[in-house]
Amino acid sequence: MHGVRVLIAPDSFGSSLTADEAADVIAGAWRTVAPDDDVLTCPLSDGGPGFVATLHRALGGDLVPVTVLSPVGEPVPVVFLRVGATAYVESAQAIGLPLVPPERRDPGRTTSRGVGDVLAAALAEGATRVVVGLGGSATNDAGAGALVALADALRVPGLSDDLARGGATLGAVTADDVAGLPALRDRLRGVDLVVATDVDVPLLGLQGASAGFAPQKGATPEQAQALERALADFAHVAAGALGDAVRPDLMAGARAASGTTRLTTAAGAGAAGGLGFGLSLVGGRLVPGSGFVADAVGLGARIAEVDLVVTGEGRFDWQSLHGKAATEVASRALAHGVPTVVLAGEVLVGRRELSAAGITAAYAVASTAEGVREALAAPAQTLAARAARVARTWSR
Known part of the structure; x- marks a missing residue:
């Protein structure tokens, strides 16, 4: 038998x-x-840890090393995968929870800046398509830190360095702090930015980045609530800065009445501490990471x-x-x-x-x-x- x-x-x-x-x-x-x-x-992989290794095994290509800053600002070595004009980036390598010692885990202060550094390195290598796997992060800053790093590398002015100091600072964000968002989005217009998320949750709400995931990154219940408010404030100001670029077609109906609503409720916007939302601000397309990898293998x-x-x-x-x-x-x-x-x-x-x-x-x-x-x-x-x-x- x-x-x-x-x-x-x-x-x-x-x-x-x-x-x-x-x-x-x-x-x-x-x-x-x-x-x-x-x-x-x-x-x-679902977009989190192992994303690059899994795709390298299936697709071949070259691993490109780069050193970036961890969620607490310490140098950390990462690699991205280059296959032709496509670069595959694993956010967990740059901002993963294991990179932060338990006694230093504070999602109000950790930053996603390292992911922006990897993206900038991939673009510098000539990538015209970048696939970013999201999951397993130590951060809860709605991707604000990554946007600052990208803007710095691409020499796009108008994004305040305060955005890269963690989610707790985002409650005080002003229009001036994000004035460079439209220029950054335009600068990336020729790049096919695909965001492969490990979960399909929204940015805000009971299953969003702060309420659903910040506690496992070290947040107290009170801090998770404060982060929820801070990310909501950032989302409102950022969508306002982009205006028509993220405003949906009026034919879409009342539920998508504003750019803020559409971007914050998108499946995967809350992944990696809201990094899915941050990358969508500059044109990133959110896709299920597990499905992306399943297709690739x-x-x-x-x-x-x-x-x-x-x-x-x-x-x-x-x-x-x-x-x-x-x-x-x-x-x-x-x-x-x-x-x-x-x-x-x-x-x-x-x-x-x-x-x-x-x-x-x-x-x-x-x-x-x-x-x-x-x-x-x-x-x-x-x-x-x-x-x-x-x-x-x-x-x-």
Whole structure:
């Protein structure tokens, strides 16, 4: 009897395991338990950590090194991928949460300036198309810091350096501080700027950048509320500075009555602390990062050749249902009638939500606080042990 054809297609497990490492661990455990199964791997990214590595594996090209400033202003080495006239940039390399020590995590002060530096470097290399992967950031400044860095590099005046001092300063922004936005948008008009977001959330609101994500970056509840107000103020002033450039067609209806409304409610505007919104101010097109990567690696065709897909990530929670890799995998597997199994460090959603996302089953590596601590201490071993048990359940 032939074994099961299995595709292992995980995202990274937080900062514990890269997508490549997670795929190898799960596949190795599966092969040990079910040696007759045909096990293939396809590491993924949703636009966050691993975005460049995943695309480099699929597309080839050259990795270009550059040194930029971290969210707390310290030099950090990053690489972007150049394939012809297209550059692929991973924001997490420049402003990722692991770059900021826990005791220095303050999303009111961290800045996205480093991403603007990488974008400027890509443009200096002659890129006419830039794809920026968003996710896993330590910032909550609506991309204001990135815009300042871009303006400085391109010698576009009219953006105040105060915009690069963190989200907490944005509540005091004035029209003079963003007067250069129209010129920066015009300067980038010849660039196809694609923004691949890891989540489909808006800039503002209960699931937006501040309320939904700032707490995991170190914000207190009071600070998250203050950041919400500051980002709303910045959005209003920035959209006002751009005027007709971001004002929607009146035929679009009352719901899109202003440029502010249209840009702040766009799916992905709240990604990476609102960096999606900031890049949309200068012409960036927001697209789902997980779908972008899935297309690049030919995920649909790979799924069509197997009997089962195993995906995973560090923590499967409400955020996972808003554009993360696991739900993208499940959606594409459902189209081929292939069941999807999720392996995660923690599973914090119920069966109804899992079923609605097209996920057949989900298994947690740890289910208690002590189990989580043990898993973090030995991530590869605990994931392998769980994967082996799942293989016994799903293999013939």
